[in-house]
Amino acid sequence: MNTQSNFVVRAFRWFDPRGRSLSGWGFMIHRLTALGLTFYLFLHLIVLGQLAQGPDAYDNFLKSTESPLYKIGELSVVAAVFLHGLNGVRIVMTSFGIAVPRQREIFIGAMVIGLVAIVIFGIRMFIG
Amino acid sequence: MVEKWNITVKFYRQKQGEKPHDQEIKMDVNPDENVIDLVERAWALHDRTLVFAHACHHSTCGACGMRVNEREKLACITPVRSVVANGGTLKVAPLRNFPVISDLVVDMGELYRRMDLVGHQPVDSDREEAIQPEFRPAGPAEPNEDFMRLSDCIECGLCMSACPVFSSTPDYLGPAVLAGAHQAGLEKNPLLFKLIDSATGVWRCHSAFECTAVCPSNVDPGWRIMELRRKVIGDRVKTLFNPRKPAEVGK
Ligand code: SF4
Ligand code: FES
Numbered sequence: 001m002n003t004q005s006n007f008v009v010r011a012f013r014w015f016d017p018r019g020r021s022l023s024g025w026g027f028m029i030h031r032l033t034a035l036g037l038t039f040y041l042f043l044h045l046i047v048l049g050q051l052a053q054g055p056d057a058y059d060n061f062l063k064s065t066e067s068p069l070y071k072i073g074e075l076s077v078v079a080a081v082f083l084h085g086l087n088g089v090r091i092v093m094t095s096f097g098i099a100v101p102r103q104r105e106i107f108i109g110a111m112v113i114g115l116v117a118i119v120i121f122g123i124r125m126f127i128g
Numbered sequence: 129m130v131e132k133w134n135i136t137v138k139f140y141r142q143k144q145g146e147k148p149h150d151q152e153i154k155m156d157v158n159p160d161e162n163v164i165d166l167v168e169r170a171w172a173l174h175d176r177t178l179v180f181a182h183a184c185h186h187s188t189c190g191a192c193g194m195r196v197n198e199r200e201k202l203a204c205i206t207p208v209r210s211v212v213a214n215g216g217t218l219k220v221a222p223l224r225n226f227p228v229i230s231d232l233v234v235d236m237g238e239l240y241r242r243m244d245l246v247g248h249q250p251v252d253s254d255r256e257e258a259i260q261p262e263f264r265p266a267g268p269a270e271p272n273e274d275f276m277r278l279s280d281c282i283e284c285g286l287c288m289s290a291c292p293v294f295s296s297t298p299d300y301l302g303p304a305v306l307a308g309a310h311q312a313g314l315e316k317n318p319l320l321f322k323l324i325d326s327a328t329g330v331w332r333c334h335s336a337f338e339c340t341a342v343c344p345s346n347v348d349p350g351w352r353i354m355e356l357r358r359k360v361i362g363d364r365v366k367t368l369f370n371p372r373k374p375a376e377v378g379k
Binding site: 012013094101104 | 195197198199200224290293295296297298334335336337338341342348350351354355357358361
C-alpha cells in the first residue's frame with residue numbers, strides 16, 4: 001500500500017500534523033511525551049552515574065541544577081508525566097472498550113486537569 | 129438569488145514519475161455547491177488532463193474520497209461553504225497512504241484485497257452487535273427476523289488515509305479492514321480471530337481515533353477496533369480457566 005516511500009520517511013509519517021482532529025493530536029502528544037520521557041530516563045541514569053565519581057562531583061552537579069534552564073527542563077518532565085499519564089488512563093479505558101464514544105470529552109478533561117497541574121507546579125517551582 | 133463567491137482552488141497535480149505541484153484556478157462558485165462540482169468544472173472548463181474519480185454523487189460509491197484543506201472528505205457531500213470563505217483558498221489533494229495513480233486518484237487495490245480477506249460484505253444482516261448501541265434499531269419487526277441492509281462501510285478509504293499508524297506501518301491491517309472484520313463476525317471464522325489478534329491487527333492501533341472522526345458513513349472504526357479488543361481479551365480470560373484446542377480459538 002503506502003510502500004512507495006522509504007523506511008526512514010515512513011518511520012516519521014505518524015507525525016503529520018496536517019488535517020488532524022483533537023484525538024489525533026492526543027495520539028501525537030502521547031507519543032512525543034513517551035519519547036521525551038524515555039530520553040529523560042537515559043539522561044537521569046547518566047546523571048546518577050556522577051555518584052560514582054564521589055560526593056564532590058555530585059554536589060557540584062547539584063549546584064548547576066539551580067539554573068533556570070534546568071528548572072525549565074524539570075518542568076518539561078513534570079508536564080510530560082502529567083500529559084502522558086492522564087491521556088494514558090483514557091487510552092487504557094478505551095482499550096478495554098470503556099467509554100469509547102466519549103473518548104474525545106475524556107481527552108479534553110484529561111488535558112485540562114494536566115494543564116492546571118502543570119501551571120500549579122510551574123508557580124511552585126519558579127515563584128516558590 | 130443565488131449567492132456567488134470567488135475563490136482560488138489549489139489542485140494537487142502529479143502524473144506518474146513526475147514531481148507533484150499545485151495548480152491554482154480562480155473560480156466563481158455557489159457556496160452551496162459541493163467540492164466535487166468544482167473539481168468537475170475545473171476539468172470541463174479549465175484543464176481536461178485533471179484526473180479524479182466519482183460515480184454516485186451521493187456518498188454511496190466511495191469513489192470521490194480526497195483531502196479537502198488537508199482533511200479527508202467525500203467531495204460529493206462536502207459543501208463549499210463548510211470548507212472555505214468567500215475570497216479564500218481551497219486545497220484539493222489525493223488521499224494519503226495510497227500510491228497516487230494520477231492527480232487526485234490513488235490505487236486502493238490493497239484495501240479492497242484486505243476487505244475481501246476479512247470477508248467484508250456489501251450487504252449485511254442487521255445483527256444487533258454489529259451496530260453501535262446508539263444506532264441500534266428498537267428490534268426486528270418480527271421475532272427472529274434479520275433484516276438485510278447495505279453495509280455501512282462504502283470502502284472509501286478515508287479512514288485509512290487519516291490513520292497516523294497506518295502512515296508509518298503499511299502492514300497494519302488498518303481501520304476499515306478491522307471494522308470489516310468486526311462486521312463480518314469473528315464467531316463465524318476462527319482464522320479471522322487469529323488475523324486480528326496480532327501485532328498488525330487490533331494491537332497496532334494507538335487510539336488516535338482519526339478513523340472515526342473522518343468516516344462519512346457512521347461505521348465508527350475506532351469503536352469497532354475497541355470492541356474487537358474486548359472480544360480478544362474476553363476470549364483470553366475464558367481460555368485461562370477453560371483451555372481448549374487451537375481449532376476452537378475464536379469460537
Ligand atoms: S470505515 Fe468509514 S471511512 Fe473507512 S472505508 Fe469504510 S466508510 Fe470509508
Ligand atoms: S461520488 Fe460516490 S461517494 Fe462521492
